[in-house]
Amino acid sequence: xxxxxxxxxxxxxxxxxxxxxxxxxxxxxxxxxxxxxxxxxxxxxxxxxxxxxxxxxxxxxxxxxxxxxxxxxxxxxxxxxxxxxxxxxxxxxxxxxxxxxxxxxxxxxxxxxxxxxxxxxxxxxxxxxxxxxxxxxxxxxxxxxxxxxxxxxxxxxxxxxxxxxxxxxxxxxxxxxxxxxxxxxxxxxxxxxxxxxxxxxxxxxxxxxxxxxxxxxxxxxxxxxxxxxxxxxxx
Numbered sequence: 001x002x003x004x005x006x007x008x009x010x011x012x013x014x015x016x017x018x019x020x021x022x023x024x025x026x027x028x029x030x031x032x033x034x035x036x037x038x039x040x041x042x043x044x045x046x047x048x049x050x051x052x053x054x055x056x057x058x059x060x061x062x063x064x065x066x067x068x069x070x071x072x073x074x075x076x077x078x079x080x081x082x083x084x085x086x087x088x089x090x091x092x093x094x095x096x097x098x099x100x101x102x103x104x105x106x107x108x109x110x111x112x113x114x115x116x117x118x119x120x121x122x123x124x125x126x127x128x129x130x131x132x133x134x135x136x137x138x139x140x141x142x143x144x145x146x147x148x149x150x151x152x153x154x155x156x157x158x159x160x161x162x163x164x165x166x167x168x169x170x171x172x173x174x175x176x177x178x179x180x181x182x183x184x185x186x187x188x189x190x191x192x193x194x195x196x197x198x199x200x201x202x203x204x205x206x207x208x209x210x211x212x213x214x215x216x217x218x219x220x221x222x223x224x225x226x227x228x229x230x231x232x233x234x235x
Contacts, residue, residue, distance in 0.1 A: 020125050022150050023094035023232040026072070029133055032205060032228050033093065033148060034159060035070040036086030037061065054088075054182065058158070058189045061090055066113030067098060067151045074133060084200070085145055087161040088186050091198055093231045094154030100128035102135055104145040115149050156231045157196035159205070160186045199223065 026033055039054045052060075061068065070092050071085060085104075099107065099117035108116045120128075132146045160183040190197045197208045206223040 020097040020122050022097050026228045027232050030228055031072040031074050033070050033072045034089050035068040035092050036089040038086040054185050062193050067115035067149055068153045069107050070148045070150055071146050072148050088182050091156045091159050092153045093156040095150040095152045097125055098151050099149040100125045101147050102131040104147040117149050157198050158186045158190045159198040161200045
């Protein structure tokens with residue numbers, strides 16, 4: 001029998017809670033959480049200088065751990081070309097949930113690594129997570145970006161989305177990642193900070209462990225498909 005994860009069944013998990021732990025939510029709901037990193041000018045939503053390089057943007061997020069505006073996806077949506085705000089970014093697996101909304105509201109970064117959001121109770125956060133789960137289950141891959149703001153984020157690794165157009169059944173190719181490409185920057189950054197790299201493909205989310213340092217080729221036959229629960233607690 002499938003586990004009952006309805007709001008009523010999970011209500012006791014929230015009784016008396018003053019704050020919500022992201023890792024527990026990801027495990028309970030079977031969700032991935034990602035923070036997209038982009039080199040675009042984000043205007044008033046970010047304090048980062050528009051001229052800041054992609055490498056520097058990764059470094060800021062990894063070393064200072066500011067409150068991150070992230071999105072969550074259930075497993076079914078993640079494997080059906082779920083829209084990602086950016087094809088590269090950070091896999092977030094823990095931290096204190098500050099704010100949750102089924103639709104992106106473009107929250108604004110403040111000095112000191114804080115992010116400006118409306119006040120929200122734990123019960124309101126729970127209902128927002130419920131709405132996101134229902135939305136993703138009914139419309140896998142539907143282009144609707146939710147927003148989850150996470151304080152003191154736990155970072156499990158970096159990711160890039162495989163956009164090579166490979167079919168789901170092609171699970172054993174070797175893929176070249178040139179140093180001057182965006183995935184190449186992700187790879188170099190991961191090595192600099194000792195973080196694993198995850199590839200988001202049609203068939204799921206995979207951890208990449210074997211790279212050829214000379215050519216930048218990784219062998220997908222050694223990649224391991226990961227679940228949200230397997231990443232929680234990894235940082």
